[in-house]
Amino acid sequence: MKNIFSILKFTFLLVILFAVIYPLAIYGMAQFSPNKGKGETITQNGRVVGYQKIGQKFNTLNYFWGRPSAVDYNGAGSGGSNKGASNEEYLALVQKRIDTFLIAHPYLNKLQIPAEMVTASGSGLDPNISPQGALIQVKRVANERKIAEKKIKELVEAQCNRPSIMGPKTVNVLALNVALNELK
Known part of the structure; x- marks a missing residue:
């Protein structure tokens, strides 16, 4: 049970990192590119x-x-x-x-x-x-x-x-x- 709880915490951390923080960071950097990242x-x-x-x-x-x-x-x-x-x-x-x-x-x-x-x-x-x-x-x-x-x-x-x-x-x-x- 202890291992399952730590795996769930790690999965939640990765979801927050790669589904929220990373896309927001890329979006923020795109705002400094020509046409704000829209091509x-x-x-x-x-x-x-x-x-x-x-x-x-x-x-x-x-x-x-x-x-x-x-x-x-x-x-x-x-x-x-x-x-x-x-x-x-x-x-x-x-x-x-x-x-x-x-x-x-x-x-x-x-x-x-x-x-x-x-x-x-x-x-x-x-x-x-x-x-x-x-x-x-x-x-x-x-x-x-x-x-x-x-x-x-x-x-x-x-x-x-x-x-x-x-x-x-x-x-x-x-x-x-x-x-x-x-x-x-």
Whole structure:
């Protein structure tokens, strides 16, 4: 009986520690982060349209497309497909993505498509593509929106995020598409 009572006290202590104190401490620390821990949002016309760090699905011809997602851009369930490069199902899926990309971009050939445009990232939620991935879509977006390619290309170059120390340049697809909507 003595052991059961001490086990119950220890369990109660752990519940208080991990179900009350720890979450309150994390919440308190989040209040010092950007947007008070609610994520870095992107707004358009005063309305939140998405999050800076989570990829969004764009598949219409008048928007720039991001990386494919193995989790259909579901932020609650981040993850990759976990299929290797020799998996026949995975290879068929990548080929389907290549074919779809080429239908929308008939001015390209298979070798001109950056790998990121037909393969999902490890998280399935990557919000960024390379400048090259954005630039090959300029012609399609310009044609659909009836805007000069030069103007769209300048927009892409203005949206390039340069790394603070090292790493490749990236383009946030949601931020680019929001800027595209604001383009006159």
